Amino acid sequence: MRSIKAKGQRRTSNAVEMYLVQMLLPLTSSESTASTEEMLTGLHRTLVERFGGLTAYSRAPAKGKWLAHGKEERDDIVIIEVMADELDREWWKHLRKKLEANLHQEEIVIRSQFIERL
Numbered sequence: 001m002r003s004i005k006a007k008g009q010r011r012t013s014n015a016v017e018m019y020l021v022q023m024l025l026p027l028t029s030s031e032s033t034a035s036t037e038e039m040l041t042g043l044h045r046t047l048v049e050r051f052g053g054l055t056a057y058s059r060a061p062a063k064g065k066w067l068a069h070g071k072e073e074r075d076d077i078v079i080i081e082v083m084a085d086e087l088d089r090e091w092w093k094h095l096r097k098k099l100e101a102n103l104h105q106e107e108i109v110i111r112s113q114f115i116e117r118l
Helices: 033-051 089-102
Strands: 002-006 009-013 016-026 055-068 071-084 109-117
Touching: 016 033, 016 055, 016 089, 033 071, 033 089, 089 109
Parallel strands: none
Antiparallel strands: 002 009, 016 071, 016 109, 055 071
């Protein structure tokens, strides 16, 4: 067990330190919806094999909005997340580049947070 500081107090924790990695992915691309679905199915398979599971928030798509060249752009997005013991930045960078090419996106957001699994 290790001791951690929380709200000015020390407590003992059996928490497991890990990374939560989230991907914000468009549900559609300039290509067909079928090819996007196939790509997401393959991505799910890859992530489950590498990390042992995933969570996809896809029932009520999130709405992404941003300015591009002075014009508002929008996407319906799905958020996919995995928990990982280590953060292999090069692997994630390669995956991001592959997703950007396959989904015809200028940028795909992949972000990580250091977490404790309680």
